Amino acid sequence: MNWTIVRTTLRERMAGRGRWFSLVILFGMPLLWAGLLPAGTDSFSSMWMNALLIWLVGAGVIGEEVSSGTILLVLSRPVSRSEYVFSKWIALACATAGVLAVQAVAIAAIAGWRGHPVEAVALVRQVLEAVFRAFGASAVVVMFSALVPGAKEMSVMMFTWLGGTLLGLLGQWKQWTAVTLGGGEVTSFMLPALDLGPLFGGGGFTWSGPVGYLSTVTLALAVAVWWLNRKELSYAGS
């Protein structure tokens, strides 16, 4: 881990006004819905709203450095390519985990203010799940950002997610189990999540959840490192 890259990435992510604007919108909308929707209903701080926030904050986290060429100066320093990828991931994950955790607490506070207090245990679960979501989706963003120069990975991710969703719907409609499962795999890859229900007394624990989550994160980071390790990196941005 290279903390200089982590700190600089956090500063760089916060340097653009456009990104701040998107962040405020995506942070604020679930709060607005929590305040406006009928009390007790599940607010729209859904996984996909969180995903959008993470994708927007992370857009171009590596790809912009590849297309501008700044990555070459960083890699001419004593920084390995895997260290670079992990540092980018940690920076993005920490930033978005913080935002999502604050958002979860704020939504709980609004619910409490509207007369539907969230139990402390449930709140802890929501915050932890948001943190895991941030770390998982950040790994996927890092992978796509390494694969696609510039900040175009956002559209690639959107299309991939949309493709997975449509595939799942098609499978359900035609009752093609394999297609349904394939669509589900694609969409769950795009936003790795960990259901902490079993830990909080919500059913039996199985290893499939943590294993699936960790394998997705590992695969995404491994692909990013592998792709940045290719020999023709210098020409990637030209």
Place this chain on the structure above:
Amino acid sequence: MRALDGVSLEIRPGEVFGVIGPNGAGKTTLMGCMLGLLRPDSGTVAVDGRSPDDLGVHAITGYLPERLMFDRWMSGRDFLRYHHALALQPDAARDGEVAGLLEQVGLTAEDAAKKVKAYSRGMLQRLGLAQALVARPRYLYLDEPTSGMDPVGAIMARRIVDDLARRGTTVVINSHQLEQVERLCTRVAFVKDGRVESVEVPAAGASAARVLLIRTAAPVPAGVDPGRVVAAAGGSLAGSTETSLRVEVPDDEAAAKVLAALVGAGVRIIEAVPETGRLERLFLEGPGGAA
């Protein structure tokens, strides 16, 4: 497509080594291989016996790319601080060393506080040079180091390279500014079509053959055959105009004899200087065409 083919080079410690050649010759690819940013399909590159990928080598390497690719949202000072930290230099020395580097490349405190995106091309080049020096490199790779710099900047860059060379830093310069390469480099590789066509010694020692340009105050006196006079003194006349002679001499002694013979024959010499532009001819005519 083969960017480099059959390249074999040895750069000596403490040497200032130039790489010249036409666009697309493979110079930047060669530098990328030396830096470990590119990996050749076959063959090896070793820096002090280690792979250029080795992080220990990166720690003592400085690199100024041709394409100035800086984090434009940072201030110049922050950019140098960032690279100082990436180069694993001590935190306690950061402010002092960054200030020293800024001064060395002629950037003021006011310049350093500006965002990089507000920098002119010349200022970017100075900042890039400062960035390349942050780790007190033992190996310094400079790709077009003075491109976009004003004459003062170019002189400053030359002084920095001279100073580094005196302190034992090995410097590799890739440049199209042949006069600069000729002045700075101890040896120069001429790269064309991915191959090293020749390795030249631009500033050859006193005993080496060279061309003298001799200017005269008046035409050569009637009845004097300058070709014969020069040949008798051990040189050869390579060309002449009404008030100038271009003479090839094998060494210093012959140069002195040729000049004395011409003066003795009544030629009114006002200036005799070694001809520069050898690399320029090499560039234009290829290795066989250069004197």
